[in-house]
Amino acid sequence: MSLNSTLRAATALGLIAAGSAYADSHATTITIATVNNGDMIRMQGYTDRFTEETGIGVEWVTLEENVLRQRVTTDITTKGGQFDIMTIGMYETPIWGANGWLVALDDLSDDYDVDDILPAMANGLSSDGTLYAAPFYGESSMIMYRTDLMEKAGLEMPEGSPTWGFIRDAAAKMTDRDNDINGICLRGKAGWGEGGALITAMANSFGARWFDEDWNAQFDTAAWNETLTFFTEMMNESGPAGYATNGFNENLSLFQQGKCGMWIDATVAASFVTNPNDSTVADSVGFALAPHKDGIDKNGNWLWAWALAIPAGTQKEDAAKQFIEWATSKDYIELVAENEGWANVPPGARTSLYENPEYQKVPFAQMTLDSILTADPNNPTVDPVPYTGVQFAAIPEFAGVATEVSQEFSAAYAGQQSVDEALAKAQDITNEAMEAAGYR
């Protein structure tokens, strides 16, 4: 054989080898759409280990919450097939599951121990008793407050759930405008998952609801008026300037900079505000159950899970299932605990985590669990409702309607319209949308 043909043969062999290696590494690459929250970003850092263990490659599409929702919703309704795993929440899962758009997660391995998932989470991520998404982390909302400012104001946080009256009073006493300290920071930003979630959960604790049992909007009720009036008055007294545009991230950074006396928001924020690397007030944060109104025994806290689900029709169902089992397993929680400490593991998804003596030492662990357990998606408020969900109604129209309603509320927070005007518009918007969708 001449040198020339040897070279040629070698090149050909090399190309074949490279080609098949390329095919190998790409035959089993799954694409995952996820939200840009801290715990998800951390998970992305550990995916190399998953790839090492299983040989399955992972490609990430990381998006901001609102954009993620639009992308995955469009993808699933048009059967676009862009993703093998989607990060969705308690709102989407039951609706999509019932439509047959998700792969049922009813055959997970024994090691995975599906019964260990907190019942509140499993219920919220199921449709007709079938699990359609595995919770990566779960959350409720609670009060996070500055113990030093509370003491300075001569107050003590009551055991159990405080009343809204106490909160408003405490906020006013903690407010120190000269030193840039606001008594209370709450979400006012438009969007159903932002300010909409907070005000809906708060309205529950005032005895208000979105719909009566015939799907009539209820914004013309005294309970809603009281909620919104109370909220705007309290925030104008003791809230930060421009709170009408503050969402979760804005409030988190205000609290970490020591500019808030209290903050009622997602329980997952607890690990961020107690982390000395990010928070200037890490050693003086206390936790309490979300408030309720005097005489009403519903707390103003919500229930949510960010979960991983597989869209029906994906070509890589098995690989996707393997990934979900890996990312939401007990082993993953231990992996994070080992590397970053117990305070940083994804919370709220598994019973065993709260039974772990190591985790019980984390200051916010018990309060997170208590908050999750007090939220009841089937009976979110005093009066009966035709929907499930605490800070949302699990119907396809809700996201659109609630975004527009929360825009009217934000305009009221910014002082551009009165509470009455905002509620009247909310009433119209909601009823119109329910008519368009054929409910009424």
Next chain:
Amino acid sequence: MATKASRSAARLMMAPAVILLLGWMLVPLTMTLWFSFRTYLPLRGGDQGWTGFDNYVRFVTSSSFWPAVTTTLVIVAGVLAITIVFGVLLAILLDQPMWGQGIVRILVIAPFFVMPTVSALVWKNIFMDPTNGLFAHLWRFFGADPVSWLSDAATPSIILIVSWQWLPFATLILLTAIQSLDSEQLEAAEMDGASPLARFFHITLPHLSRAITIVLLIQTIFLLAIFAEIFVTTGGAFGTRTLSYLIFQRVLESQNIGLGSAGGVYAIILANIVAIFLMRIVGKNLDT
């Protein structure tokens, strides 16, 4: 000379291109029309059949419709007023001989090449942010309370952002027009004792009228569709929901394709009304 046969051959050969072009234009339009007469809810089992004019009635009678139309017109009118007034002034200024003329002109035109999403983000975070923005620092320096622009003055803020983007376009067109102005005419007027203001109103402005109408027409067509600036800054809150934003909300946020398509048809009608109206003015202007 073309024979009958060669002419029909030519037609046959052009047919694919013509069909492609027609299809490219007509298919989306027809689909919008088709969907606008149907109940199409992707999250509730998709296409559910004919509804007649229900979507049209519902869209127009919805409480959000007229406020959205008003907002659209306010934003368009505001941006037009700002860009034309300042465009004329800048054009006159840039027409003066000065040192570094080339660089100054490039700098003035630069904002037009910034993508709308980017410019909205820059304005939102670097200028208008009530705690860390440049304006907030400026306000505090003079002892005033910072304004939260995007909630307290949302519509004016959006007009400002869009004007900043479109001012270079107006300036560019008007500058070209002003350069064709006969300088001898101006000198003659000056020698006859006409004041600078009189010269501006009686010579420069009439000379520019044609260019101004062009700016008016082209900008209106683009401004009726502004979207990115609103999406990035307020997300339609605080009374900044334009007609195109309302349609976006109906289709993507409420997942009601039928209703959104009916809105799309209304938007086409609105754009056409405005265009016809403007064409009349332009036509009149171009005649004289």
